[in-house]
Amino acid sequence: MSFIDAGEPSEPPYDDLASKLERMSESACPKWPSIYRVPEHLRQLNANAYTPWHVSIGPYHHNDQKYRVIEEHKVAYMKDLVSRAKIAKKGKVLSYSQKWESYVQEVKEMEPNARKYYAETIELSEEEFAKMLLIDGCFIVEFLCRKIQKLSKVRDEPTRTPIQDNEPPSRHRNFIPMYHFIDGVYKKWEPENDFIFQSTRTSFEVRRDLTLLENQLPYFVLERLFHLTFRAYYLTCEYEPTFSEIVYCAMRTSIPNIAHILSKEEVISETPPQRQRNTVPQANEDIIPMPSEPTCLCTINGRAMHEFRVPNATRLGKAGIHFRKSESPLLEINFDPNKGVLEMPVLIMWHHTETFFRNVMAYELYNHSTDGHKRTVSDYMCFMDDLIDTEEDVKQLVRHGIIQNWLESDNAVADLFNSITKHILANYSSYSDTCKKLNTFCNNAIRKGIAALRQDYFNQPWAIVYFISGVILQTTAAIIQAAFSVKNGK
Numbered sequence: 001m002s003f004i005d006a007g008e009p010s011e012p013p014y015d016d017l018a019s020k021l022e023r024m025s026e027s028a029c030p031k032w033p034s035i036y037r038v039p040e041h042l043r044q045l046n047a048n049a050y051t052p053w054h055v056s057i058g059p060y061h062h063n064d065q066k067y068r069v070i071e072e073h074k075v076a077y078m079k080d081l082v083s084r085a086k087i088a089k090k091g092k093v094l095s096y097s098q099k100w101e102s103y104v105q106e107v108k109e110m111e112p113n114a115r116k117y118y119a120e121t122i123e124l125s126e127e128e129f130a131k132m133l134l135i136d137g138c139f140i141v142e143f144l145c146r147k148i149q150k151l152s153k154v155r156d157e158p159t160r161t162p163i164q165d166n167e168p169p170s171r172h173r174n175f176i177p178m179y180h181f182i183d184g185v186y187k188k189w190e191p192e193n194d195f196i197f198q199s200t201r202t203s204f205e206v207r208r209d210l211t212l213l214e215n216q217l218p219y220f221v222l223e224r225l226f227h228l229t230f231r232a233y234y235l236t237c238e239y240e241p242t243f244s245e246i247v248y249c250a251m252r253t254s255i256p257n258i259a260h261i262l263s264k265e266e267v268i269s270e271t272p273p274q275r276q277r278n279t280v281p282q283a284n285e286d287i288i289p290m291p292s293e294p295t296c297l298c299t300i301n302g303r304a305m306h307e308f309r310v311p312n313a314t315r316l317g318k319a320g321i322h323f324r325k326s327e328s329p330l331l332e333i334n335f336d337p338n339k340g341v342l343e344m345p346v347l348i349m350w351h352h353t354e355t356f357f358r359n360v361m362a363y364e365l366y367n368h369s370t371d372g373h374k375r376t377v378s379d380y381m382c383f384m385d386d387l388i389d390t391e392e393d394v395k396q397l398v399r400h401g402i403i404q405n406w407l408e409s410d411n412a413v414a415d416l417f418n419s420i421t422k423h424i425l426a427n428y429s430s431y432s433d434t435c436k437k438l439n440t441f442c443n444n445a446i447r448k449g450i451a452a453l454r455q456d457y458f459n460q461p462w463a464i465v466y467f468i469s470g471v472i473l474q475t476t477a478a479i480i481q482a483a484f485s486v487k488n489g490k
Contacts, residue, residue, distance in 0.1 A: 033119040035216045049358040057136045057215040059122045078138035086232035107134045117218040137225045144250040149186040152179035177239040178249045213359045308435040310386045313393040319442040323400040350406035379430035388417040
């Protein structure tokens with residue numbers, strides 16, 4: 001049985017696969033939903049940041065006529081993915097129509113549990129919901145693989161985007177086995193004939209749509225569709241990519257154990273997923289049901305909230321703190337009070353930065369680790385909001401290489417940070433020690449006086465000359481005055 005016309009493309013030869021796809025543990029019923037609509041009070045701040053531009057994924061924007069143009073391309077992507085699959089039963093390679101039935105059966109089995117990942121009651125029939133899972137899920141898997149194939153072809157080109165500029169050449173070398181695997185499957189695919197990949201801008205905007213909170217499928221659905229398609233290829237390849245690694249390579253993300261692509265969308269991390277570790281979420285155990293408030297709005301671990309608010313970058317500089325760019329993941333901020341050095345990794349500001357961070361923070365309102373009240377990205381953005389009040393603070397961070405600004409001005413960056421954390425309650429738990437050390441350093445009276453002296457008198461070479469000259473003149477005048485006093489006394 002098939003609930004849409006899959007078509008019958010010319011069928012390539014397939015190797016025998018005498019094994020059956022194992023049911024994956026992610027299909028276990030989630031304890032709580034993890035895909036929500038954006039709260040209205042956040043949407044009102046910037047509705048565009050939470051709204052798909054090209055493609056709708058999942059039920060929240062399903063059948064919206066604004067996205068009908070891309071629907072036929074989603075179906076085409078689905079058909080191509082099914083064509084690539086190598087599926088055999090009892091030693092016999094399945095025909096295209098038989099493979100199609102395998103995909104249909106797969107999504108029908110996933111449908112009941114997949115529905116429970118959504119916070120709202122979805123008014124779609126079982127068949128309509130399964131059809132949506134199949135089309136949208138296959139589209140995402142095929143898009144990610146095509147994205148990797150495109151990256152493998154352009155990785156040595158001199159023209160780079162803000163996203164690519166955040167990646168040292170070694171990152172691409174780490175992806176070479178992935179590139180070889182995907183190239184073996186997609187070598188006949190031609191980007192110039194692909195509606196989405198004809199334009200770099202369109203492909204980036206589709207990628208952006210896949211990171212929206214309201215535009216998600218349960219991750220286990222994508223993972224099972226990926227394994228159904230590519231499992232047989234592992235028999236003839238030395239490299240066996242996991243779907244987590246596919247997401248990491250295509251989206252430039254690291255993979256924590258959460259429940260959908262947005263939750264795994266950590267452009268903020270430079271660490272690839274560890275192959276030796278289990279990256280499969282067990283029954284979605286790290287999702288909690290409702291937004292959790294900070295330990296207390298005025299205290300953290302018994303200390304006053306003001307201890308965790310830090311001065312802006314300009315004031316920190318005047319207090320004698322030196323900014324230093326690091327190669328660490330974006331969320332890793334360290335302060336050495338002995339050296340007075342605040343180390344921060346590079347943050348690239350471009351036109352999709354606000355969208356990404358707004359959606360991750362909205363996600364963190366409802367989903368985070370059960371090991372406390374951590375809102376990692378929200379804490380980071382609130383820390384940056386403390387550092388940045390005006391464009392002068394931005395200039396300070398740009399000057400030290402901590403911010404790479406692709407926006408129209410430094411003032412635009414300041415405006416973004418001054419507005420993006422509105423209605424976000426951070427508990428600063430991720431940076432409580434760093435904040436306390438910074439404030440202790442700044443409040444040290446002796447150090448503050450030395451820093452002020454350095455700022456006022458030693459920030460320019462000519463100022464040093466004037467200061468020394470002034471000291472010499474005053475000393476000379478004092479000596480002469482003392483000499484005359486002695487002489488007159490006689």
